[in-house]
Structures are given as structure tokens and as C-alpha cells.
Amino acid sequence: MNIVLLDPRQTESEYWSISSKRQLEHLQQHLEITVGDTLKVGIREGKRYLTEIVEVTEQAIKLKPLKEESVPAKLPVTLIVAMPRPKVLRRLIMDSVTLGVEKMILLHSYRVDKSYWQTPFLQQLDHYVTLGLEQAGDTVAPQIEIHKRFKPFVEDVLPGLITAERPAYVAHPYVEQPMPFAIDHPCTIVIGPEGGFIPYEIDLLIKNGCQALSLGNRIIRTETVIPYVFGRLFSTC
Structure with a gap:
């Protein structure tokens, strides 16, 4: 604390x-x-x-x-992440809040087990947000949204989050174009489940404005990829 x-x-x-x-x-x-x-x-x-x-x-x-x-500045990021396993969810919320995301969206996808949405941890999100804020020395919690239907979210909500000045990047190991480095603009980041988004989901994300970009050909755990991608995108070195 x-x-x-x-x-x-x-x-x-x-x-x-x-x-x-x-x-x-x-x-x-x-x-x-x-x-x-x-x-x-x-x-x-x-x-x-x-x-x-x-x-x-x-x-x-x-x-x-x-x-x-002074209160630490936020990262200008909307983080969209496929609902992880319950034990991972706790760490993911705390770490994302500590890193300073502005907004978080938990999303269903094909490889997300439906039982994950029944976890009592979803009723305790404010507690884990508080722990993340206390760790970072922050006072302002990110907005957190839950969307249990993939297709309606991607088609109806996601396009409203994307502009020329605020692009959306989906991390995907099976493309060649690399994730950008040291950007100077806000963005939306989309992270899939442990097994990755299925081809249909990737295609739908791209169709609705996302850029599929690679962090390399290694398959990285959800809780590992988030600090990795933030460090890459917002590095000042």
C-alpha cells in the first residue's frame, strides 16, 4: 500500500x-x-x-x-480483454489499474469458458481496483465495462471507440506486421483469451476497424502480454 x-x-x-x-x-x-x-x-x-x-x-x-x-497521469488506453480465468482476473484488474489504464472492457469470446462469468470475483472488482490504485499511488479508478456478447460488441460498440487519432490494435501472433513502438497518441488495445481469438473473431475485429499486429510468434499469457504491450507502446526510451 x-x-x-x-x-x-x-x-x-x-x-x-x-x-x-x-x-x-x-x-x-x-x-x-x-x-x-x-x-x-x-x-x-x-x-x-x-x-x-x-x-x-x-x-x-x-x-x-x-x-x-500530484496524482499520476493515466495511460491514454482503453484495454479490451477477453474474460480470463477467475484467478487471473484478480491480478489482471490490479495490474491494469496500477499501470494506469483509462478504461477496461471485459469481453466474451469463443474460447472463454462460460463458467468464468459466474465467478464471485466479478462482484468484487471495486476491491481489486482499490488495491491497484493504492499500489500506484493513484486516486481515480478506470471505467470498467462488461460485455458478454462478442459480435454485438464488436459491431455496435467497438467502432465508436476508434478514430484516426485513436486507433485500435489487436495483438495477434499470426500476422507479420509488428505492434508499433513508442507511440505518441491514445489507442485501444484488444487482447484475446489464452488460446487466442478464433479466425472468425479476428476477421470481425479487423472488419470493424482494428489493426491485427504481432508481438512476435510466442504465445504469451494474458497477464504477461498486458504490461509487455504497454511497455512497448508507451516506451520513452
Whole structure:
């Protein structure tokens, strides 16, 4: 936890209060905070501050804001990813939020097991978003959408996300044209399931405005390909 996220209602008085059991246990057991220590705090969907701890009890930690700090910039990316296995979903959400995506879309496809959509983790997305924000020191959550029908999404929704200034790239190992490097514009990235999109799905994505591009001929796990492609697209080296 590199920042403590607070609900705006917890910051309405002169002294702010941390009362979440999870946050209290982390701060008291792992950081061993004491009165007078400084703590980085963010207001959910708002600003970020350096604060001073003024009181510590078992029930709450009270804080005094000292100065405003900058919130990390987002990556100008809409990430569309085929619904992964439930255990992968947790890591994928946290890592994508930590990396700073603006918007995420979970999508069904032929090789996505229908049982994945029954996972209770889908009801806990906000928790994993919070963990990702705390890791990154961010305060603003990405928008997350769920689309359980591939064809209607690709034909009716996807074209509205694509413009000349904001192209869409689908990672596909069976084409020759490489994924671009160090771009200077926003984009939409489409990542398939573990077994990849079937030919019909790739064709439909291309027909509706996506460019199929390669990251090499290795088949990469979903949770690995996302930081890899972001690092490639937005590298400043």
C-alpha cells in the first residue's frame, strides 16, 4: 500500500479519519506508524495529499493534511480483454489499474469458458481496483465495462471507440506486421483469451476497424502480454 485511499466523506472535518479494518491492520502491523509520522493519502476520485498522523487508536487513525501532491497521469488506453480465468482476473484488474489504464472492457469470446462469468470475483472488482490504485499511488479508478456478447460488441460498440487519432490494435501472433513502438497518441488495445481469438473473431475485429499486429510468434499469457504491450507502446526510451 503506497497510498491510503479515503472516501470523500472521511475528509469533511478538520481531521481526516482512517477507519477501514484492512487499512488499519496494514498501517499498524506492517508500517508501525506513530503520531507525528507523515502518510500519503488520496481522496477517491479526487486529489492526493501528504498528511501528518495526529492520533492513533485501535479504532481509527486521525490525520491532518499538510500539502497537496500530484496524482499520476493515466495511460491514454482503453484495454479490451477477453474474460480470463477467475484467478487471473484478480491480478489482471490490479495490474491494469496500477499501470494506469483509462478504461477496461471485459469481453466474451469463443474460447472463454462460460463458467468464468459466474465467478464471485466479478462482484468484487471495486476491491481489486482499490488495491491497484493504492499500489500506484493513484486516486481515480478506470471505467470498467462488461460485455458478454462478442459480435454485438464488436459491431455496435467497438467502432465508436476508434478514430484516426485513436486507433485500435489487436495483438495477434499470426500476422507479420509488428505492434508499433513508442507511440505518441491514445489507442485501444484488444487482447484475446489464452488460446487466442478464433479466425472468425479476428476477421470481425479487423472488419470493424482494428489493426491485427504481432508481438512476435510466442504465445504469451494474458497477464504477461498486458504490461509487455504497454511497455512497448508507451516506451520513452
